[in-house]
Every structure is written in structure tokens, then in C-alpha cells.
Amino acid sequence: MVIEFQRAARHLIRMRHSLIIPALIAAMMALAGPAAAACQAEFKAKSDNPLKLIYDVVQVEGPCTVASAQVQLQTRLASQGLTLLKVLSVKEQ
Secondary structure (H helix, E strand, O other), rough: OOOHHHHHHHHHHHHHHHHHHHHEEEEEEHHHHHHHHEEEEEEEEOOOOOOOEEEEEEEOOOOOOOHHHHHHHHHHHHHOOOEEEEEEEEOOO
């Protein structure tokens, strides 16, 4: 009788662990989901003297809108001596 009780107790402990791990994984994924969303902006830029045309896709912070991406890209590109011509699109990843 004692042996059967010990087996049952071990089985319950294993079952509890097998439920805790998936629950923890689900909780971590739920918390990480919104934070992991990234916004990518597709743009065209240029540099003068010599003339260079640039197309690129970069990650931007904050709201995933063309206006927000435009403000961020103008600042980034100006520090590199580039002029933003147009933000072609933005999309959340």
C-alpha cells in the first residue's frame, strides 16, 4: 500500500511539473509578444557631391507610422550627410 502511494505521489509531482513548464512558457511568450514587435521603414535618400541614391530598410522606434519614421530617419540620415527623399512604407514585424 505504501509503495502504491509513493508511486501515485511521484506521478502527481511529474504531472504538476508538466503543467507548470508550458504555463511558464505561455506567460513568457505573452509578455514578450508586444515588446518584440518592431517597426521597419523602407526609404529613399540621397547624398550630394558626389550624387548617390540610397534605398534601405531600417528598424525605427515608437509608433509605426510614416510621420514617425520620417522624423527619425531625417535625424539619422542628416548625421551621415544624407537627405531623406521619401519614406516608402512602414510595417510592423
